[in-house]
Amino acid sequence: MAATSPSKVAPDKDDDELAAESSIEEALKSLDAGKIESAVRNMAKKIDALKTHNAQLLQRILQLQGNIQVCARIRPMSDEESQRGFHEVAQSLGETEVGCFDERTQQWKSYAFDKVWGPETSNRDVFQDVEPLALSVIEGYNACIFAYGQTGSGKTFTMEGDEVQQGISQRTIKKIFTLLEEKSIRHLSQQHPDRFEYIVKIGMLEIYNDEVYDLLDPSFVAASSGSPRKKPLDVRQSADNTVEVPGLRQEHVCSVDEVLKALDRGNANRATASTNLNEHSSRSHMILHVDITSGVGETKCRGSLYLIDLAGSERVRKSEVEGQALKEAQHINKSLSALGNVMEALDRKASHVPYRDSKLTHLLTNSLGGNSRTMMIMTACPHNESYDETTFALKFATRVRRINLGSAQRNILSKNLEETVKQLNQEKSQLSKAKERSDAQLFSLKKEKERIEDKLSRASLARANSKDEMRTLSVLRQANTDATARWQKEKNAREEKSAELGKLQEEYQKSQRELRNVKRGLESLSKKSEDKDDEIFKLKKDLRAMKEQLSEEKIRHRRSQVMKSRIPTPSSRISSASPNVGKPPSAAKASNLARPASRSSRGGVTDPGVSNSPIGDPNKVSRIRFRVLKILQEHDPSKVPKLDSLMLQFEGRETELLEKMMQRYAGGGTEQEEETEESPAPTQSTDEPETSLTTPPTSSTRPKSRGEIAKEKHLARMQRIRGNK
Template sequence: MLSLQGNIQVFCRIRPSSIKEIQNGANNVVESLSETELGCFDSRTNKWKSFAFDRVWGQDQGQQSIFQDVEPIALSVVDGFNACIFAYGQTGSGKTYTMEGVAENNQRGISYRTIQKVFHLLTLKQQQEKTNSILFKSQEEREEAPANFVYSVEIGMLEIYNDECYDLLGSSGASLEEKRKEAQKAGGKSSLDIRRSKEGRIEVPNLTKEKVDSIDDVFTLLGKGNKNRATASTSLNETSSRSHMVLWVDITSGFEGQDGNKGTLFLVDLAGSERVKKSEVAGDHMKEAGHINKSLSALGNVMEALDRKSSHIPYRDSKLTYLLQDSLGGNSRTMMIVAVTPVDIAYDESIHALLFATRVRRINIGAAQRNVSSKNMEETVKALTDEMKTLTRQKQKTDSQLNILKKDNTRIQDKLSGLNANRKSQASDNKTLEVLRKNNNEMAKRWEKEKNAREEAVEELEKSRKEMGKLQKNVKSLSREQESIQQKLVEKERLLEKRTTELRTAKEASSAANLRARKAQVLGSRARPSSNGTTTTRRTPSKITGSSSIATTSSASATSATSTVATEEIGEIRTQVLTLLEKYDTSKVNRIDIIMEKFKGKEHLLLEKMTQRYESDGGDSAGADESGMTRSELAAKRHADRMRKLRENKT
């Protein structure tokens, strides 16, 4: 159960993001980290700040689960302690919803649920006293016992508006508004006073307090008081509370004819702290905001003085702090609920509220004292004497019950004797246990062997790892050598390619020279015109006779004369073949050098074949003339055409 003595207990609630905030693209920067810790993310510095409290309620916590953590304070009020629960936070952070809630879907707040729990406990205690009187007391004890258990609950509501106190239950809304205006004009003369009674307790004379008999009566009074409360619409909250509201609950319980316990419960919904620039208030609302911030500042000064354990606590700086003096200064169980807005636009206000709550949590107000009212010392002694008599009777009943328990103990001892006899029959079980122990020892030895084997395997693995490391180093060294050899091989291949190109060029030049030599031989053996105008054809025999030396001499001279022309002609043929391949068969373009080497000395024949293969549909008239020739005749004709072209080019 939650302990509420000593330090002020501080709980924190993070409200969910509103629909408007989600539509505006606001980011959540406050998150619950655990049941006692939350974190705030500062997007300007990209850092998190964490805060620890007695309890942190996340966005998914409902009203019922929150009240379960607050419920123990209701128990303490019924037992005669003073208690105070107050909500603190920025405007629109969910303070009023936490304290009061709404009626729809059973979303009542702490105030409603606490008073409902008080009624439940008092009714239950009253029923228990009646039941105990009937079941556990004799006729003589009933006559000597106190009368029936009775209780009384009174409700008062007041607000502190512009640092003045107003009764929310004593007037209608219209007359209360008039009283506020009159109080402002008269300097606060028509507002309620706060005084300290002869007994040293804070009181508010002329405050309307109505007795309630059920939770329905409480709902009615709270509805009336909330209607009279001052609210206004700001840019931060459509129904912003413009005053501090205090729900005052006096609970008296005891037996008829005796002075009983009296507990007082304060349920405080503080007005929200706000920045005038953000809330966009003006006129009277700006004045209200000034008084709100002033009273909250006074509350902060009181908390700071309590934290420092200062000799002077400035309770009188504000009506709010003066009214809550008993709750803040001792003799009360006090709980603070700090409400936080999760979105980034309210980051600075949330940090301010959390820092304030952290400071409050450090304050130690001492242990609360139970309120027991007695007319004089004799009545107190009489009450204690009656209680001692009651305890004596209970002792006698306890002694009789102890005798019964002793008899039961004797009977149980007899049963234990029988069990001891049965224990002897469990010798066989002990033997079985011994066998199991032996098996266990064998398994332990086996496990030890396996452990040693495992350790050896680990050592072997470590050796293998070291050898693997050496191999990896060798592999890296070999890789570097391979790269070096590969680089040298690439250089050799480039050199080989260069030499191959030079060899091919030399072969082409040699081939061209041979071709020119053959052409020179052909030109030397051509028919020469006779004196009668006819042409005599002279063929070179397969075996060269004496005239062949003359032909050879003339051929050599012709070779040197036509070398330049033949080289250019081979270059032109190669260009034409390459053009045909690029146009019709690109896959053979890279093999042009191989093809020219294959047809070395037959370049014209290569060009004819390539032309016939890829452009055979071009010469229809030539094809018609050559259709009746044999293959050898066609070749001779084409050779004659080529030689004619050579002569024309030469001339």
């Protein structure tokens, strides 16, 4: 861009300020309300003009700083989307802010951009904001404009337009030719010895399935996705460290009609397909390259403009594509993911930026890697069905906005490059100084406005006696009252909302405190429950130990009683012998034989000395224990170790235990029991002592081994057999 003198950027307005001040003074002195109102209105217009001028200066400084400009465009909802019940969740909140409503959290989140276009914005309005960057290529700068967003969000409409509204590409080409022709005519009118010349070349290519194809190649025909294509082109790094595509067709164009025909031909060759989300979905990335060389004589400048329509990112689950379309979607998402990785590396200022991960990022090296002015247009769908994709695109665009590529430099084809750089630096310094002067002038005008308003109030008080002036003043006061009432109403509404919000926050905090108290109570109860469980477990363990100890004590006590019963005392010998004193042995034997065997309640024969009453004789308990042991050894050996527990359980009811054991195993009673029933009773009375103090224990008094029991069973069986014969 040519250097601009300070007088042109920020003209000296001291004379104008003096004239305006004098006109205001005259109006105040005349006490004419119309003149005073006109003077104040003119002053307000001048203040607005200065604000606009300062904004333009700030925009130019930001361009020189080199940040990527990021703009957002929210398309309107279609009739079909409205009929399907979709509703808006993304809206433009102003010229530089987009709001997105999260239905899950019921909260709004805002995103800041350099420019925001709402649903009512036309392509013409969009181009007015894009025009300065796009036309900077005429001055020798490199520029890049690319549209990014999900499928169906309006990228192709923004870049290429339709039959009714032309897109950025067509409008930019038209404006470029218009400016070049104007510069040529203006140069001729100034009668320069050298002629102003310009050359415009265009090229179009698409990246389909991560392969590069020339859309302007006459032999190339691919009106739909999946059609056969010519051999793809390569992407290479040139000697001057720029990216180029060898074999790409560059058509020299001399008019707007030639460019538009070439664009129509290239767009017709672009791959498109119908998906569930977009009837005419672009299945490839399209790049339009405009190369402009212009200047006078040997000093010329060269600028390159890249207009890029990226394919839309899509979720296969929603688009429901398959086959070739699924493969295309995978390549599109892969290349867009590589673009995201490049942007992330640029944002982190990483030492290595992965430009070569895809053909798309490799081709964008010139635009993202240095000497270029770059603008990203993020397009978004407004309805709730695309909320996740919209928020992802907004976050990605916000991250891109932080990237600083450095200030772009003019491409001047001249030997005096150092002078040009110096001139640009001077221009930047002049712009900064001009902005400072404008800020100072704006501050001075604000002070002047305050002074004039003060004079106006004093003049109004001086004209209080005039009816016309009072009527005007009353109207102004009424307007002020209405405005104050509206303001007070809005203030009350805000205060009510704030109070309501405060109450909700207090309730929320109270709920949180109650929840924490409940959690602490639950934790305390849980801890107490665990302590009780541990205590119960310990008590159970102690109880089992005490039971085992008690059982062992009882067993030891029982054994001691049994052992004591086997060694009768002299007194027991004398007392037990008294019933048969003086009787002959035959009489004692008859007495024993005369005693009938008692029957159990179930008809079973029991031991003559056994009854259901508690047994106090240890010898009887020992005999019952011995018989129970024999029954268990023969029929259920696994329960033999539990015999002591059974005896302890039926203590005092040993006869009942013997009856139950005999009833349970009645079908297979022991042969020893049969032998006992068939053989005569022993001659010695059960009441008499079995041994004396001086006689050692015999085989009849000690427990028999299993071999002896088996031998007795065998002998009894043989006796029965011989008796039957």
